[in-house]
Amino acid sequence: MAPALETNRQDFQNLFSLYMVIGVAIGVLVIATIAFVVLRYRQREGRDPRRPETLLKVLEGTWVAAIAGIVVVLLVSTFTTEDRVDAVSGDPARTVRVTGFQWGWRFSYPGTGVAITGNSERSPTLVVPAGVDVRFEITSRDVIHSFWVPELRFKRDAFPDRVSDFDLVVDPGVTTTGHCAEFCGLGHDRMDFELVSMDPARFDGWLRHRERRVGATHAVGAA
Amino acid sequence: MRRATLMLGGWGLWVGVWAVTLWIWGEATVPLIAFGSAAATAALAAGYLLVSAPEPDPPRTLADSSAAPPLIAAGIVLVCNGLAFGLWLVLTGAEVAAFGLGLLIAELRRERAR
Amino acid sequence: MSTLAEPAPRVGPLEWVLATDHKRVAARTFALAFVFFIASGVLALLMRSELAQPGLQIMSTDTYNQLFTMHGSGMVYLVVTPLAMALGLYFVPLQVGAADVAAPRLASLGFWLYAGGGLTMYSGFLTAGGAGKAGWTAFYPLSGEQASPGTGMDMWIVGVVCAVAGMLLVAAMILLTLIRHRAPQMSITRIPPFCWTMFFTCAMTVAAFPILIVAMGLLFADRHLGPVFDTPGGPATYQHLFWFYGHPVVYVMFFPFLGVVAEVVATFSRRRLFGYPALILGLFAFTGLSMTVWAHHMFATGQVNNQYYSLTSTTLAIPAGIEYFDVIATMIGGVILLRTSMLFALGFLGLFLIGGLTGIIIGSPPLDYHVHDTYFIVAHFHYTLFGGSLMGGFAAAYYWLPKATGFLLRESLGKLNFALLFVGVNLTFFPMFLLGYDGMQRRVADYSPDAGLTTNNMLATIGAFVIALGILTFIVNVVVSMRRREPAGDDPWQGQTLEWATTSPPPRLNFAALPPIRSYAPLLDLRERRGEGG
Numbered sequence: 001m002a003p004a005l006e007t008n009r010q011d012f013q014n015l016f017s018l019y020m021v022i023g024v025a026i027g028v029l030v031i032a033t034i035a036f037v038v039l040r041y042r043q044r045e046g047r048d049p050r051r052p053e054t055l056l057k058v059l060e061g062t063w064v065a066a067i068a069g070i071v072v073v074l075l076v077s078t079f080t081t082e083d084r085v086d087a088v089s090g091d092p093a094r095t096v097r098v099t100g101f102q103w104g105w106r107f108s109y110p111g112t113g114v115a116i117t118g119n120s121e122r123s124p125t126l127v128v129p130a131g132v133d134v135r136f137e138i139t140s141r142d143v144i145h146s147f148w149v150p151e152l153r154f155k156r157d158a159f160p161d162r163v164s165d166f167d168l169v170v171d172p173g174v175t176t177t178g179h180c181a182e183f184c185g186l187g188h189d190r191m192d193f194e195l196v197s198m199d200p201a202r203f204d205g206w207l208r209h210r211e212r213r214v215g216a217t218h219a220v221g222a223a
Numbered sequence: 224m225r226r227a228t229l230m231l232g233g234w235g236l237w238v239g240v241w242a243v244t245l246w247i248w249g250e251a252t253v254p255l256i257a258f259g260s261a262a263a264t265a266a267l268a269a270g271y272l273l274v275s276a277p278e279p280d281p282p283r284t285l286a287d288s289s290a291a292p293p294l295i296a297a298g299i300v301l302v303c304n305g306l307a308f309g310l311w312l313v314l315t316g317a318e319v320a321a322f323g324l325g326l327l328i329a330e331l332r333r334e335r336a337r
Numbered sequence: 338m339s340t341l342a343e344p345a346p347r348v349g350p351l352e353w354v355l356a357t358d359h360k361r362v363a364a365r366t367f368a369l370a371f372v373f374f375i376a377s378g379v380l381a382l383l384m385r386s387e388l389a390q391p392g393l394q395i396m397s398t399d400t401y402n403q404l405f406t407m408h409g410s411g412m413v414y415l416v417v418t419p420l421a422m423a424l425g426l427y428f429v430p431l432q433v434g435a436a437d438v439a440a441p442r443l444a445s446l447g448f449w450l451y452a453g454g455g456l457t458m459y460s461g462f463l464t465a466g467g468a469g470k471a472g473w474t475a476f477y478p479l480s481g482e483q484a485s486p487g488t489g490m491d492m493w494i495v496g497v498v499c500a501v502a503g504m505l506l507v508a509a510m511i512l513l514t515l516i517r518h519r520a521p522q523m524s525i526t527r528i529p530p531f532c533w534t535m536f537f538t539c540a541m542t543v544a545a546f547p548i549l550i551v552a553m554g555l556l557f558a559d560r561h562l563g564p565v566f567d568t569p570g571g572p573a574t575y576q577h578l579f580w581f582y583g584h585p586v587v588y589v590m591f592f593p594f595l596g597v598v599a600e601v602v603a604t605f606s607r608r609r610l611f612g613y614p615a616l617i618l619g620l621f622a623f624t625g626l627s628m629t630v631w632a633h634h635m636f637a638t639g640q641v642n643n644q645y646y647s648l649t650s651t652t653l654a655i656p657a658g659i660e661y662f663d664v665i666a667t668m669i670g671g672v673i674l675l676r677t678s679m680l681f682a683l684g685f686l687g688l689f690l691i692g693g694l695t696g697i698i699i700g701s702p703p704l705d706y707h708v709h710d711t712y713f714i715v716a717h718f719h720y721t722l723f724g725g726s727l728m729g730g731f732a733a734a735y736y737w738l739p740k741a742t743g744f745l746l747r748e749s750l751g752k753l754n755f756a757l758l759f760v761g762v763n764l765t766f767f768p769m770f771l772l773g774y775d776g777m778q779r780r781v782a783d784y785s786p787d788a789g790l791t792t793n794n795m796l797a798t799i800g801a802f803v804i805a806l807g808i809l810t811f812i813v814n815v816v817v818s819m820r821r822r823e824p825a826g827d828d829p830w831q832g833q834t835l836e837w838a839t840t841s842p843p844p845r846l847n848f849a850a851l852p853p854i855r856s857y858a859p860l861l862d863l864r865e866r867r868g869e870g871g
Contacts, residue, residue: 015703023694030661030690034683037668041606042675051608051670060612060662067658071651078651078701079644085703086643102484143479144572146637146710150776153707157638160478161569164639177788181637181710181778183472185484186398189781226525227516234540237625241649245629248645257581261544261628285437287845288355292442296449300499304457306557307491327442 007169008085012153015081022070085154088167092135093200096128100138100145100158100180103187110137114210120190123177127206130172130197139163146182149195155181170197228272235265284334291330294323357441358845362448363427364741366507369448370419373455377411378808380404382801385765389798391786401782402470403489407459409473410493414500415455417726418586421593422504424733425511425535427741431836432529434520434854436846439513447506454499461489461496469493472780474583475556477575478567482560491560498553501546508542511535520835522854529834529857530603530610533617534596537624541585541592544628549582573640580631588627590722591689592620594729595660598682601732602664604830605679606671609858612663619659626653636702637709643702650700657693661686676830677751681732684759688724692717695770713773719766723804731758731811738815739825743841747823750814757807764800768793833858 099106104119107126118124128134138147140158148155151174156166180191198206239262246255298320305313353361384404387395396404430438438444461468466487471480475493478484515536519528528536552575559565566575603610610616629649632641664686673679695717699705708714731754739745772793777784784790828837837860839848855862 012703012707015701016698019698019701019704023698027690027694030665031687034665034686037665038673038675038683041668041671041673051611051666053611056611056666056669060615060659060666063662064655064658067655071654074697074701075648075651078647078703081703082643082647082701085706143484144476148710148778150707155637155706155709159572159638159640161572162640166639177776177785179776179778182476183402183710183780184479186402189398189778189783192785234625237621238628241625241629245642245645248642257548257577258628265544283436285441285846286357288352289357289442289445290355292357292445293355293449296446296453296499296503299450300453300457300495303495303499304492306495306561307488 006084007171008152008154009171011081011085015077018077019074022074026070086166088135088165089133091133092167093132094129094203095135095137096126098126098136098138098147098158099141100147100184100191101141102143102185103180103191105147105180105191105193107193109207112207112211113214114207118193120187120192123192123194125194125196126178127196127198127203128168128170129200129203130170130174132200133167133169136166136168137163138166143184144182145180145184145191147178148181149176149178151176151195157182170195172197172199228269231265231269231272235262235269238262238265284337286330286334289327289330291323291327294326295320296323298323357445359426359430359438359441359444360741360843362441362445363423366419366423366426366448366451369452369455370416370423373411373415373419375808376459377408377416378805380408380411382805384408385798385801387782388784388794390795391784391791393783396782398782399467399470402780403462403468405780406470406472406493407462407468410458410469410497411455412722413473413586413590414497415451415458417590417722417730418504419451419500420730421538421590421726422507422511424593424597424737425538426507428737428836429511429532429535430514430518431740431839431843431847432532432834433515433518433523434835434848434851435514435518436848437518438510439518440510444507444510447503447510450503450506451500452503454496454501454503456496457492457499458496461492464489464492466490474576474579476579477556477559477572480556480560481567491557494553494557494560498550501549501553505542505546505550508539508546512539512543515539520851520854522851526614527854527857527859530599530613530616531593531596531834533620534592534599537620538589538592541589541624541627545582545585545589548578549586552578552582573635573638576635576638577632580634581628583634584631585627587718587721588623590726592623594685594726594733597729597733597736598685599660599664599667600834601678601682601736603667603858604736604832605674605676605682606668607674607831608667608671609833609856609861610663611666611669612659613857615659616663619656619663623653623656623660626656633700633705636705647700647702651697653700654693654697661690676735677746677748677755678732678735680752680755681728681735684755685725685728685732688720688728688759688762692720692722692724695720708773710779711773712769712777712779715779716766716769716773719769720762723766724762728758728762731755734811736830737836739829740836740841740843742819743825744818744822745825745829746818747814750810750817754807754810754814757803757810761800761803761805761807764803765797766800768796768800772797828860831860831864833861835859 095110097108097110104117105124106115106117107124108115116124138156138158139162140160142160145158146155147158152168152170154168156164174195174197176195178193178195180188184191238258242255242258242262245258298316301316301319302313305316384401387401426438426444464487466489468489471485471490480490515532555565559567566572599610626649630646630653633646633650635641636643699708699714699717735746735751772790775790776788777790825841827840835851838852852859852863
C-alpha cells in the first residue's frame with residue numbers, strides 16, 4: 001500500500017480553490033469595469049462622441065487570448081485531477097458493493113457474507129478502512145439513485161442496468177452522513193446513510209466480528 | 224450560390240467536425256447518432272436550398288384572422304390527451320382537427336380566388 | 338386581408354383570439370407565458386415556504402414533488418422559452434422591415450399547441466394521483482409506468498410534447514422570416530443584433546426540440562406499449578436524448594435576452610453596438626458548441642466521456658467573454674441614461690456573470706462530482722435563468738412594451754421593481770450555493786435540523802417573497818400606466834432599429850414606409866446624418 005494516499009477531498013479542494021480564485025478575480029474585474037464605465041459616462045452631454053475603437057479592438061483581442069489561456073490552464077488541471085479521481089486501482093485494499101433501492105441502501109463486502117441494509121426509517125452505516133484504496137461497485141435495484149458523501153466531495157449515480165466502479169480513499173476518523181442525490185421518488189429526502197472510517201486493523205476486527213454474526217442471523221442495521 | 228446554403232452548410236460542417244472529434248475520442252453510439260444526424264440534416268437542408276428555386280417570393284396575401292389554427296391545435300391536443308384517456312377522445316380530437324383542416328382549405332381557396 | 342398603411346382595426350375578443358397578425362399572436366404568447374409565470378412562481382413560493390424550516394409543515398412530500406416538477410417544467414417549457422419566442426415573433430418582423438412572419442397561420446397554430454400543452458400539463462393537478470412528479474427532466478426509470486403510474490404523468494408527457502412542438506413551429510416561422518422576408522436593403526451584415534440572437538436561437542430550436550419530442554414519444558411508448566428504455570444502457574440513452582434537447586434549450590432561453598440587452602445598452606448609451614462582427618461570430622461559435630456540451634449534465638453517471646464534454650463546456654467561456662466585452666465596450670465613450678430597462682440590462686450583466694462563472698466550475702467533472710444534483714446547481718441555473726433571462730425579459734418589457742401598447746411604463750415604479758428583484762434574486766439564490774456545497778441535495782421537501790442548513794434556507798425563503806413583491810410591483814406598474822396613459826410616441830428612447838420608425842403600436846402591416854437601411858442601426862444613421870449627435 002502506497003503511503004499517504006491523496007484523498008478525493010484534498011484533490012477536490014485544490015482544484016476548487018484554483019477555480020474559485022480565478023472565478024472571483026474575473027467576476028470582480030468585470031463587475032468593477034461595468035461599475036466604472038457606468039459612473040464615468042453617466043449622462044453628460046457634449047462629450048466627444050467617438051470612442052477609442054482601435055484601442056478597444058486591441059483590448060478585445062487581449063481579453064479573448066487571456067480567457068483562452070485561462071481555459072487551457074483550467075482544463076489541464078481538471079484533466080490531471082480527474083485522472084487521479086477516476087483512476088481505479090488494480091489492487092484495492094477492500095471492495096464494497098453498494099446497492100440503492102427505493103428508499104435505502106445495502107452495503108455488502110464481497111467474500112465475507114456481511115451485508116448492512118437500511119432504509120429511510122433507519123439509515124444504514126457504511127464502514128470502510130481509512131487511508132487505503134476502497135473499491136466501490138455501485139448499482140441499483142429499481143430507479144436511478146446517487147451515492148453522495150458531501151464530506152468526501154464525491155458522488156456517483158447508481159443505475160439499475162449496470163454496475164459502476166470507483167475508488168475512494170477516506171481520511172481516518174471520519175463519521176459523516178451521505179445522501180441519495182438523484183431524485184428517486186417519495187422517500188428521496190430521507191434516503192441517507194452514515195459513513196464511518198476505521199484504521200485498517202480495527203476495520204478487519206469489525207468485519208470478522210460481523211462475519212461471525214452472519215451465520216446466525218441476517219444482519220440488519222448498523223452495529 | 225445562395226447564402227442560406229452557405230450558412231446551413233457551414234453549420235452542418237461545424238457540427239460534423241465536433242461529431243468526428245467525438246467519434247475519434249471514442250464514445251457510445253447514441254450521442255454519435257444524435258450528433259451525426261443533426262449534421263446530416265443541416266447538410267441535407269443546405270443541399271435542398273441549393274437546388275430549390277431561388278426566385279423571390281410572390282406578393283403575399285396575409286389573412287387577418289383564421290379559426291383554423293386553434294381548431295387544428297385543439298384537435299391535436301385532444302388526440303394526444305386521448306392517448307392517456309382512451310379512444311373516444313382520440314376520435315373526438317381527430318374530428319376537431321379534420322374540421323379545422325377543412326376550414327383551412329376553404330380559407331386558402333377563397334384567398335386564391337381573389 | 339389588409340393593405341398597406343391601413344390602421345389596425347379595433348377588434349373584439351373573438352377577433353383577438355383568432356388573429357393571425359404576428360403582433361397579436363406574440364401578445365397572446367406573452368400574456369399566457371406571464372400567466373404561467375405567475376402560476377409556476379406561486380408553486381415556488383409554496384416550496385420555499387415549506388423549506389423555510391426543517392420538518393414538514395404545510396404539505397406532504399408527494400405534493401412537494403409535484404410542485405417542484407411543475408415549477409421546473411412550467412418555467413422551462415411554458416414560461417421562458419415562450420417568452421423568448423414571443424419577443425422574436427413580435428420584434429423580428431419589425432426589426433427586419435417585414436409585413437408579417439412567414440406563414441402567420443402556422444405561427445398561430447404554434448401558439449395554440451403551446452396553450453393546449455400547458456393546459457394539459459397543469460390539468461394533471463386535477464387527476465387522482467396529482468400532476469407529474471418525476472422532475473422536469475423525467476429521468477427513466479423513475480418516469481416509467483412502474484415508478485410513476487397514473488394519468489398525471491401521462492398528461493405531463495403529452496403536454497410537454499404539445500407545448501414544445503408549438504414553440505418549434507413558432508421558431509421555424511421566425512427563422513424563415515429572417516431568411517426570406519427581410520426588407521430588400523437589409524443585407525446579411527445589416528441584420529440587427531437582436532435578430533441575430535433570434536436567428537441562432539431558432540436554429541438551435543429547430544435542431545434540438547425534435548429530439549425532445551422523440552424522447553417523450555419513446556417514454557410514452559415505454560409506459561404503455563412495452564419496454565423501450567428498459568434495456569441495458571436504456572436509462573442513459575434517455576438522458577442523452579433529453580439533454581440533447583436540454584442543453585441547447587438553455588441557450589434558447591439565454592440568447593434572445595442577450596440580444597435585448599445588447600440593444601438596450603446601445604440605445605441608452607446613445608452609441609452604436611461595439612464589435613458587431615465579433616459578436617455575431619461569437620454567437621455562431623456559441624451555437625455550434627451548444628450542441629456538443631449536453632453530457633456535462635451526466636458527469637456523475639460514469640457513462641460518458643467526461644473530458645470531451647468538459648473541454649467543450651469550458652471552451653464556451655471564450656464566446657461568452659466576447660459577448661460581454663462587446664456589450665461593455667459599447668458603453669465606453671457613451672452618454673449613459675439609467676432608465677429602468679438599462680438598469681435591468683446592467684442587472685442582467687452582473688447576475689448572469691455569476692451564473693456563467695459558476696457554470697465553468699461545474700463544467701469540471703471532479704468539481705461537479707461534489708456539487709451535481711445539489712442546491713449549488715439550483716443556485717447556478719437560477720442565476721442564469723432568473724438573473725439572466727428574466728432580468729433581460731424585464732429589460733425588454735420596459736423597453737418594448739411602450740412600442741406594443743403605445744404608452745410608457747412609470748419610471749419610479751420601474752426602479753422599485755428593479756431594486757426589489759435585484760435584492761430578491763441575490764437573497765434567494767446566493768445562499769443556495771452555500772446550501773449545496775454544505776450538503777443539501779436537490780428536490781427534497783425536508784432536511785435535517787442538525788446539518789447547519791437552517792439559516793440559509795430561511796434567507797432564501799425571505800428572498801423569494803422579496804421577488805414576489807418585485808413581480809407585484811411590475812403588475813401594479815402596468816395597471817397604473819394603463820389607467821393613466823402617458824403616450825409613448827413612435828420613438829421614446831431614440832432607438833436605433835426599424836421598429837422605432839413606425840407607430841406605437843404598429844399598424845397591421847407594420848410600416849407605411851421604410852427609412853433607408855445602411856447598417857444594423859438604420860435610425861442611428863439617420864440621426865448621425867442629421868447631426869443630432871449620434
